[in-house]
Amino acid sequence: MRKLFNKILIANRGEIAVRLVRACHELGITAVAVYSEVDRSALHVLKADEAYAIGPPPAAESYLHIERILDAAKRSGAEAIHPGYGFLSENAAFARACRDAHVKFIGPSPESIELMGSKTRARQEMEKAKVPFVPGSSRGLASLDEARELAARFGYPVMLKAAAGGGGKGMRLVVNESELSSALETARSEAKRAFGDDEVYLEKAITNPRHVEMQILADEHGNCVYLGERECSIQRRHQKVLEESPSPALTPEMRRSMGETAVRAAKAAGYANAGTIEFLLDSSGNFYFLEMNTRLQVEHPVTELVTGLDLVHLQIRIAAGEQLPFAQEDLKLRGHAIECRVYAEDPENNFFPSPGRITSLNEPVGPGIRLDSGIYEGWNVPMEYDALLAKLVAYGKSREGTVGTLKRAVDEYVVGGVRTNLSLFRRILDDPDFVAGKTDTGYLGRLKFGGGEENGDDEQMAAVAAAIWSALNPANGKNQQVESFTSSPTSSAWKRTARTEALS
Amino acid sequence: MRKLFNKILIANRGEIAVRLVRACHELGITAVAVYSEVDRSALHVLKADEAYAIGPPPAAESYLHIERILDAAKRSGAEAIHPGYGFLSENAAFARACRDAHVKFIGPSPESIELMGSKTRARQEMEKAKVPFVPGSSRGLASLDEARELAARFGYPVMLKAAAGGGGKGMRLVVNESELSSALETARSEAKRAFGDDEVYLEKAITNPRHVEMQILADEHGNCVYLGERECSIQRRHQKVLEESPSPALTPEMRRSMGETAVRAAKAAGYANAGTIEFLLDSSGNFYFLEMNTRLQVEHPVTELVTGLDLVHLQIRIAAGEQLPFAQEDLKLRGHAIECRVYAEDPENNFFPSPGRITSLNEPVGPGIRLDSGIYEGWNVPMEYDALLAKLVAYGKSREGTVGTLKRAVDEYVVGGVRTNLSLFRRILDDPDFVAGKTDTGYLGRLKFGGGEENGDDEQMAAVAAAIWSALNPANGKNQQVESFTSSPTSSAWKRTARTEALS
């Protein structure tokens, strides 16, 4: 085997950095980790062959610090950098700085990143390539007549939106023509008040859409293929929670059509390496371009398991200048794969993040299970970064069998010391709508969740175990209890602090 | 999903019992474990929903004790029993006792087990079904002329064997005709001396054969398919150590021919459920029947990973009376899978068994890895049973990539407290002959192994770590050392004590 690179620096942390170290080792490549002060004993540092400190805990001073990362690349002699997801992975300036430093950025060119990062430029190029967008007026409505005409053309329901808008202000759902006139007036006056501009445009309303994305892979010689879709409708606060491939909503014809659209989009962007086109899918099977993610996705394992490919190996080969080793017709999806994102957060406390020490850990293994994990027993999950601990992925011949395997694995998974969202997955995997494949972006909002999982027999046995434990360890009985109020966050009190590292 | 059975009893222990418990849970079936006194806290007991003690540690008084196992089935209300491999899995009396007790035995009928368990009856039936055997006289040679004629027909080299024989006595390899006469005389006189019978027969000699086996699956309605082969040539003391699928030695045509032969053999035996036909494969691509294993094999995961099927799920479905859910033409092998059998044995001490407490454990996970394990940190590996701790399986698109993944995983795998044969796998996976797929049953005997793995840098760092550890834990410095001689077994001092539980 020709050595692709001798040494690759991994500009990331957590489970994805571990996964990238493994890929390097599998290809016989030396893996270089970087770490912030709080990550000195993180798993990716332990697994890597080399490790360089790059600054204090805040991401801006370490994992987002281009200069320090390139300095580590220089000191280590790394020939390439894999950015993972989040952090600098979609930062065109970083990709350009790598190019200037003669270090290969494992991903698309800075030009492709820039193009797809600009909503307006991306839309222009994508529309030229006949990539479908949600039908809309795209500029302000001149009159009620124009609105009427467009709405009739797109079909009701439609959505009125303030051109200057955001945050729901000046937005109105219109279910039929009789509502249109008054809705337009309200939207205009709301927009005027909120943004000082009463320009309003009209879009077809997609109710209960699914979020379906298409994985593509392009080499640097003009070849591009699609690797099938991922169904990512199950989201909370715009964060994906559970993904699967194939999507229960796609027929082979729809898959081909969406795949060919994605390849057209990638080619129009002059794209190389792995990328993902996100689509909205409506209940009639129409799909509309949302955005392109110009990097490896968190949920790439489900695609790997149904295609039998290793996307990171292929990313490295492509970056080394190799051609795609297969054509579209060589690719066949087999079976079904579902991923659960295991976060350190407390489902009984409104999914409050839960950093802290992992006091015990039992990771599920066995048939049909792949686990990409970034934690170990005794490690302290730092409070500075994303709460993703691991990705638990099940695969099998049928969706039904895969759900069974995943349930089994969720039940075996024990993480002590921090709270996790594992119980949410037990709830989802038992839910008849999920089992029937009926999910859309509103699914998680509708799901009744919170407690109620307890089993009477198990509860009695827990009480018995607690009593025997106390009998065996008499010191444990001396628990002091003081009346205290523990802050209990409410949904509205929470917000994402930054989009910089937001993952999808 | 229709419930196949409500409750299944698992008449086994170790990693396979854990794997079977998992399969039950994946199918929504209650899993009942049985355990000997020394296995009270074994992993299969912890994972099962129910558990029944069946006697003292010796297998004859517990895992081989038919009455006690059926008693546990009765007490628990189990509707079926899965025997796993080893122990009672190929015991026709047990299969019959299950039938009499109206508990479904998940496996073939007692009649099939009996037929394939008898070398002579199996040979008769198999030859009728045109299953190839190593060409031979099958009865005593009447004269030198007959020997000459047969040898000329089969082609040299040939083997002379004492009809009453065993253990190499009365056996002679004959490379060409000039040696035949004197070899026959010697063989006869040796046979006479050793067994009181000078009858000698002649077989074609297969030099450096591969051991290749074919997985079949038959339902109880007469349908039977083959699921591809497993290459099992890497053996030590007739115990398999590493298996893979597909075999590097088989072309698609050979696979089809071997598969169709295996299906003929199974049909001739009236076979139902999962079974395996073992073949010898010579260097010209001819294959010869060795025996049929009428149970699930240890190495079944490699077949699962290249076919995308779950054999245990299918076994349970077949036992519940379902038809095979696919036909031969629906089955396609994809990618490559390799399994390492991780034993508690000391490779630096002639593979001496190494029971004891697992003081630390780091199990590899991540892309391309499946681990079927029967151990956990803190558990005491008992001395009473087989030394198989876990099966580490890698899969990937190509054999080369799979070897890379497996190496990565072997390097991550840490088992403290007992010695394991992990270092043997590091040696094999780096061996140019193995990488080239050049393995036969003599492979492991030829492999130079033992020490020499150490790396100078790592050794220095180990010394530094030991010094810092001592500085941090001053109590550790007080190691008493007394002059003592530790018994060091030699190969000849060892022998298998029983074939009852021998695995393949």
Add this chain to the structure above:
Amino acid sequence: MTFYEVSVGGRNYKIEAERAPQAEGPQRATNQSDWKIRIDSREILVDCVPVGSQSLSLVVNGKSFEARIERSQDGVRVLIHGIPYECSVRDPRSLRSRKSAGQHESGEQKVTASMPGKVVRVLARAGDSIVAGQGILVIEAMKMQNEVRAPRDGTVKNLIVREGAAVNAGEVLAILD
């Protein structure tokens, strides 16, 4: 024999635990690991062995339970089939001590952090009068912010943490009077 009062999810169990006497002979009916348990006046025989350092395996009437046990703020958290049961265990002595401790509580109330994080903003000052639900400070962890609010009307007697401080779960943030 020892008595315990174990409360799980609002339910109280009265439990008596006692090691079962050893029977003699090879076909013994009870193991070294057997416990006689009386729970709410029902008696059961529990075969209980430790598993590693943090679990118990219980076999009761053929049913197998693995119980992972970890300390929690209020007692022990017992995981069975992956589901956590928060148990507070009181033996007669600790029950007494708890009662006496409770009597010394004045009108003060501690506001504690439910999870580790960093104080990014302090919204109230010592001496401020505040109403129930009013924000006292904002904690950030893992890119999420949480406003810690007053549980009742009162006065901020003491603000114990300051901006930029890292706090642990259970740490007292402020005291209301």
Add this chain to the structure above:
Amino acid sequence: MTFYEVSVGGRNYKIEAERAPQAEGPQRATNQSDWKIRIDSREILVDCVPVGSQSLSLVVNGKSFEARIERSQDGVRVLIHGIPYECSVRDPRSLRSRKSAGQHESGEQKVTASMPGKVVRVLARAGDSIVAGQGILVIEAMKMQNEVRAPRDGTVKNLIVREGAAVNAGEVLAILD
């Protein structure tokens, strides 16, 4: 500063270990976890932190090593990249004590079990004269049998285990005179 003599696979390393002094300021060159190590007169800076309860992570000149450490019969076994290095560590004090212990050794030699197992046959009796390589007893573990043989000519002074006994690794089986 502490001196150690560490022997690994027949090679001896003389090691001096000392915590590095802390530098001041935010851009500090050394960490709390840094050690100044002199090994065979070469000096290196080792950043060493504990990982869980049984490992150390060492970063030296950008190279990362995870060292799993477990007690072994003769000292500690250090696993790096999955490969075990048997280390016997002597600081000056234990070196002395070892020497004095060694001096008390008489002509006796203990025969110990290399692995746990069960004694299935005893081949020699106390008082027997035996020659090097002669079998003393047979141990069985995991379906394999091993004949324990005399390391040298001599007399069986004491047979400590009997048939049916379970023995642990390192346990003394017999004493030769």
